[in-house]
Amino acid sequence: MLIELAHIFLIISFLLFSLQIFISIDYANFKLRYSVFDPIKKLSIISFILIVFAFLILIIGYVNSDFSVLNVYNNSHSNKPLIYKISGTWGNHEGSLLMWLSILSIYGLVFISLIKRVSKSFSFKVLFTLGIVNAGFIAFTIFTSNPFIRTFPVPEEGLGLNPVLQDPGLAFHPPLLYMGYVGLTIPFSFAIAALLEGEVSSSWAKLVRPWILASWIFLTLGITLGSWWAYYELGWGGWWFWDPVENVSLLPWLLTTALLHSVRVTEKRDRLKGWTILLAILSFSLTLLGTFIVRSGLLTSVHAFASDPARGIFILSFLVLITAGSLLLYATKLEKIENKKSIYLISREGGLLLNNIFLCASATTILIGTLWPLIIEIITGTDISVGAPYFKIVFLPLIFPAIFLSGVSINLNWKKTHLEDIYNKIWKLIAILLFFITIYYFLFGGPLLILLGVAASLWLFTSILNDFLNKLMEKSKFSKIKFYRVKKIRLSTYGMYLAHLGVGVFILGVSLSEGMKTYYEGVKTVGSSVQLSKFDIKFEKLERLKKENWLSETGIFSVERNEASFQIKAERRIYLDTGMPSSEAGIKRNFFSHLYIVMGQEQPAGSGKRVIRVYHNPNIILIWLGSIIMAFGGVLSLIDGKFKSGFLRKPRTKL
Amino acid sequence: MNFIKYIPLIFFVTISIFFYNKIKYKKNLEPLSSALIKKKFPQLNIYGINNEVDINSYIKNRSVIINIFASWCGPCRIEHKVLKRFSTEYNIIGIAYKDSQKNINNFLDDLGNPYEKVFFDSSGIESINLGLYGVPETFFLDKESIILYKHVGPINEEEFKKITSKFFTNTNLR
Numbered sequence: 001m002l003i004e005l006a007h008i009f010l011i012i013s014f015l016l017f018s019l020q021i022f023i024s025i026d027y028a029n030f031k032l033r034y035s036v037f038d039p040i041k042k043l044s045i046i047s048f049i050l051i052v053f054a055f056l057i058l059i060i061g062y063v064n065s066d067f068s069v070l071n072v073y074n075n076s077h078s079n080k081p082l083i084y085k086i087s088g089t090w091g092n093h094e095g096s097l098l099m100w101l102s103i104l105s106i107y108g109l110v111f112i113s114l115i116k117r118v119s120k121s122f123s124f125k126v127l128f129t130l131g132i133v134n135a136g137f138i139a140f141t142i143f144t145s146n147p148f149i150r151t152f153p154v155p156e157e158g159l160g161l162n163p164v165l166q167d168p169g170l171a172f173h174p175p176l177l178y179m180g181y182v183g184l185t186i187p188f189s190f191a192i193a194a195l196l197e198g199e200v201s202s203s204w205a206k207l208v209r210p211w212i213l214a215s216w217i218f219l220t221l222g223i224t225l226g227s228w229w230a231y232y233e234l235g236w237g238g239w240w241f242w243d244p245v246e247n248v249s250l251l252p253w254l255l256t257t258a259l260l261h262s263v264r265v266t267e268k269r270d271r272l273k274g275w276t277i278l279l280a281i282l283s284f285s286l287t288l289l290g291t292f293i294v295r296s297g298l299l300t301s302v303h304a305f306a307s308d309p310a311r312g313i314f315i316l317s318f319l320v321l322i323t324a325g326s327l328l329l330y331a332t333k334l335e336k337i338e339n340k341k342s343i344y345l346i347s348r349e350g351g352l353l354l355n356n357i358f359l360c361a362s363a364t365t366i367l368i369g370t371l372w373p374l375i376i377e378i379i380t381g382t383d384i385s386v387g388a389p390y391f392k393i394v395f396l397p398l399i400f401p402a403i404f405l406s407g408v409s410i411n412l413n414w415k416k417t418h419l420e421d422i423y424n425k426i427w428k429l430i431a432i433l434l435f436f437i438t439i440y441y442f443l444f445g446g447p448l449l450i451l452l453g454v455a456a457s458l459w460l461f462t463s464i465l466n467d468f469l470n471k472l473m474e475k476s477k478f479s480k481i482k483f484y485r486v487k488k489i490r491l492s493t494y495g496m497y498l499a500h501l502g503v504g505v506f507i508l509g510v511s512l513s514e515g516m517k518t519y520y521e522g523v524k525t526v527g528s529s530v531q532l533s534k535f536d537i538k539f540e541k542l543e544r545l546k547k548e549n550w551l552s553e554t555g556i557f558s559v560e561r562n563e564a565s566f567q568i569k570a571e572r573r574i575y576l577d578t579g580m581p582s583s584e585a586g587i588k589r590n591f592f593s594h595l596y597i598v599m600g601q602e603q604p605a606g607s608g609k610r611v612i613r614v615y616h617n618p619n620i621i622l623i624w625l626g627s628i629i630m631a632f633g634g635v636l637s638l639i640d641g642k643f644k645s646g647f648l649r650k651p652r653t654k655l
Numbered sequence: 656m657n658f659i660k661y662i663p664l665i666f667f668v669t670i671s672i673f674f675y676n677k678i679k680y681k682k683n684l685e686p687l688s689s690a691l692i693k694k695k696f697p698q699l700n701i702y703g704i705n706n707e708v709d710i711n712s713y714i715k716n717r718s719v720i721i722n723i724f725a726s727w728c729g730p731c732r733i734e735h736k737v738l739k740r741f742s743t744e745y746n747i748i749g750i751a752y753k754d755s756q757k758n759i760n761n762f763l764d765d766l767g768n769p770y771e772k773v774f775f776d777s778s779g780i781e782s783i784n785l786g787l788y789g790v791p792e793t794f795f796l797d798k799e800s801i802i803l804y805k806h807v808g809p810i811n812e813e814e815f816k817k818i819t820s821k822f823f824t825n826t827n828l829r
Contacts, residue, residue: 151730153732155727155728156727157727159790274660278663282663285667292674312678313678316671316674316675316678319671320668320671323667324664324667324668324671327663327664327667328664330660330663330664331660331661331663331664334660371670371673374673374674374677375673377677378673378676378677574783576779581783
């Protein structure tokens with residue numbers, strides 16, 4: 001019964017959104033009808049709440065293992081731990097769409113709760129845009145991917161969740177990522193509303209920034225968690241694979257990062273308005289594009305959901321409708337919103353603009369690399385795949401200048417700066433940097449690219465330190481450091497420092513782990529041993545066990561290094577409900593480094609021979625640590641009081 | 656310079672046309688990437704009723720379609736009529752997955768029997784060697800017991816026809 005209720009909730013919310021869109025337009029004058037604002041607000045609240053309830057009911061269905069629901073039958077199993085029953089709700093296409101909708105609803109409810117701070121006509125337009133996006137997604141859910149369909153006769157047991165998804169990392173990776181993706185709907189709606197109003201002001205930028213920041217934080221965390229999961233669960237020994245779906249999740253992140261910087265220029269200097277709007281539209285479109293690519297099975301990937309051409313056509317039509325519509329609106333309104341104020345290249349705004357260009361260029365190369373197989377297949381009919389080498393070649397040259405420019409921009413002021421001032425500010429910086437690089441080179445040496453990576457991260461650290469000291473000093477003199485000024489620096493500035501520090505740590509992690517990692521792969525039997533860098537690894541024995549819903553084989557390895565010894569257990573599981581194998585890598589970590597063993601299947605059966613892969617990844621933890629520091633910097637910025645003027649208090653200028 | 660503002664739109668529309676083409680003319684029948692495609696059907700320790708014959712000797716030198724099913728499986732019931740429709744044209748063999756003889760007999764009495772013979776994997780352990788994802792699954796084998804195609808989930812009449820016309824030419828049929 002509950003399931004039918006949820007089904008009805010979903011249908012009602014669809015009808016309500018359609019009704020809203022229908023009555024919002026004054027057809028005679030081809031205008032929005034502002035008089036219906038209050039009813040529309042109420043209708044939105046009701047439909048948002050209905051969607052959230054529908055999602056909660058589906059979760060209840062999963063918790064109770066109600067296999068009469070086709071979706072539950074296909075993706076759950078009664079002997080699964082509770083947490084995976086719950087996470088199974090969004091571990092599949094239909095359920096994840098419903099989660100998408102309910103997250104959007106929660107964002108919508110938050111927006112409505114803050115609606116008093118914004119002018120009526122503006123919030124009306126935001127609600128109108130949200131209504132269209134909502135109606136589209138609900139229609140997609142109901143007509144092509146309905147999670148509430150019953151099956152008869154009721155099966156006794158479910159088919160089980162894909163075992164690689166049975167992992168705590170994966171239970172939270174999709175929700176975080178979706179919170180980021182879906183969050184971008186709000187900046188998008190704000191951009192559309194601003195275009196419709198024909199005005200982009202500094203208070204608009206102030207208003208939209210917290211939403212962008214929130215999505216950015218969630219995207220950062222979501223991608224980090226996904227990468228972490230891939231690293232230890234998929235047993236591939238890497239942390240980023242340039243898989244199409246990874247790429248489409250990175251694209252909105254890069255654009256949102258660019259947007260975060262350009263909206264700051266719009267807020268502070270009243271410039272780059274058209275660019276900011278375009279980025280807001282494109283980052284949202286890219287999330288739709290990502291959804292389209294993943295859900296239509298267009299590109300093959302570990303993330304591919306069950307593919308269905310009908311779904312592909314639907315999302316594509318929706319994507320075209322929304323994006324082409326917004327881009328057309330953008331093109332027609334651009335002149336109205338853009339002012340003719342020029343940008344000084346030698347200033348923080350100039351640095352941010354250049355930085356933006358590099359970020360967008362790197363996003364474009366990734367987009368092209370991801371879509372290239374598709375384009376080639378259509379033109380020539382041959383299957384090709386674009387792999388990591390391409391992405392490394394095109395991405396690195398674009399991301400290094402971006403990092404260099406961030407270091408410079410941190411140290412620049414808004415408005416025009418003289419070259420001389422810049423020199424005065426950053427000569428110390430360059431001196432410190434050269435000092436560190438020299439030390440590093442003599443200590444470790446290593447390939448040029450690694451050195452460049454280390455230099456880039458040191459550049460960021462020293463830039464931050466330099467700006468921090470400059471803020472503390474009077475007249476740029478070291479003797480005149482005033483420590484009481486530490487308290488005077490804004491929280492959001494510390495957030496900015498921290499986020500860039502995170503980027504530095506991330507790059508340091510990538511460079512050091514790439515430069516120093518070692519790897520072994522070979523066939524081994526019980527009793528034999530391997531040597532890798534400073535480790536002596538011996539395959540001690542094999543244990544077989546039967547657990548609640550899987551059979552396991554565990555290889556026990558003893559490792560010796562400098563007299564110290566410890567054990568590593570690498571496991572292979574075969575899940576009884578689906579019969580799918582999965583490998584659990586054995587990882588021994590101290591805080592920074594990982595020694596990592598993956599044990600393969602016995603081949604041929606009975607011979608005792610197994611493929612053993614051993615990885616030693618020094619300093620790899622810095623990669624994820626850096627990303628988490630970035631996100632934390634975002635959080636600091638978000639809680640800074642200055643947003644209150646645009647976010648929680650009334651705006652000074654009326655929109 | 657006025658056209659520059661239309662560039663995002665033009666770029667986007669071009670990509671969309673590519674996408675549309677790709678979906679519309681998507682290559683059909685790309686086998687689900689399975690490690691088993693084009694390999695020999697694995698040696699399985701499963702037998703028919705009363706253990707009289709094992710599956711590997713039964714399918715020797717014959718082109719067969721092997722369908723893994725269960726009486727407790729909802730989608731298998733949907734698929735059942737498709738199998739019945741083709742049971743006279745092809746050698747369809749069943750593997751009952753995690754199921755009892757009694758339930759299978761009731762199931763086949765109820766819905767009719769499209770299978771030439773049914774083998775039993777009551778524990779579900781042997782089917783692991785087939786990389787079974789979930790029931791139903793259907794394997795298309797040639798005379799040398801090489802797996803030509805594997806279909807995951809309930810198969811419909813159209814898909815069945817497409818697969819058999821692509822892989823089962825007259826020479827390797829029966």
